[in-house]
Amino acid sequence: MRIDNHQLSAIKTFLKNEGVTNVQLRDDLTDHFGCVIEECMRDGKAFEDAFYMARDRIAPDGALQIEKDLNYLLTVNREIMIRKIVFIMGYFSAYTIILSIALYLPGILDANTSGLVAMAGMLLFSISVLPFYFYLWYKKSIHQFKEA
Amino acid sequence: MYICTMYSRELLKGILKPIILKLLSENDKMYGYEIVQTVKHISDNKILIKEGSLYPALHSLTKEGYLTVESRMMGNRIRKYYSLTDNGKTQLSPVIQELTDFSQTLDKLFNLKTALS
Structure with missing residues (x-):
């Protein structure tokens, strides 16, 4: 099961609202969110539930923290x-x-x-x-x- | 943050980059999610790489010239595949050698301790 354009747009909006400005990182995270959400949806979860699970798994401290860690490195x-x-x-x-x-x-x-x-x-x-x-x-x- | 695992986080600090280099040396190219899943599978769920550590490490290795990135459209989204550069392949051998040597030294040290006790 693949996420549709509307769902993909929701992921991109989330990352943008979180303040992730690095385009390369945003592409990476969008794909990663997509993969995790699709994995959850294959287990029968609805997109919303899958999205929150993916968010807690990928960015428990917020997506911006990943960009901050990247900039630091x-x-x-x-x-x-x-x-x-x-x-x-x-x-x-x-x-x-x-x-x-x-x-x-x-x-x-x-x-x-x-x-x-x-x-x-x-x-x-x-x-x-x-x-x-x-x-x-x-x-x-x-x-x-x-x-x- | 680094790696979430059954092992102590302190034990695994510093081995994320060698893990990435080693995986990419055995697989032509991989994307982030694939790297996380592969490590999880190979380590029998003992090493779970946190995404918050993976992408900074991948981007850092790319900036250092060890990795190269290729973007491909997968359905409706961009997927970025990472692969080793020639520089990365050169870097791999000493990194693996250092880790192997370290592992053998630890093994020797703890066996000695056991023998003494």
Whole structure:
């Protein structure tokens, strides 16, 4: 027994309403829902019952959670790499600023040179760490806004 | 989430991708539902792959270049068949070897424990 176009449309609407936006994943899940529903319907269940069974089996935490898990898996390595780079840049910028002060105070560097070194550190901080920090802040506020 | 099973979930973390690679090496191409059913059947219902883990793993393997996808119309809907790429076939051998070796080591370890006790 195969599901008809109307039933297929109900599955697609469900996935769309759940917020699944990845087209490839949506195709996968639509087919998977179809297979499970057809399996249940072969056992004599009505489409509605079969659909709820399929939903509980395939997406007990919601279909969007599958997309979130997918996005996490696909981006986790890149995110870790970006964080590593930003932390290293943050360390070097802080180190440079501290170094400029530490060398200026005992008179090893004159005011101009230590000023230049400190400025280099601040520049590094402002072009690497600050944009990342504000990007994370922005993402967090968008997430909080959506959750609300 | 990973895999729902008679075995502890912790035991089976990390073997989903090797399972997929191994299955696809023995079957030319498979779709998601087929993979779940095949694993369930072969493992005598001891390993039930959760769909919430399967598709992220399939898409991740595809992005890493180990799998390729072919879409076909099956009746009124699209079915996506996954198959191993040459890169995936190359990857398979060390992955299986590592798991087999790990299994043998565990076997040795627990046999030793038994012998000592």
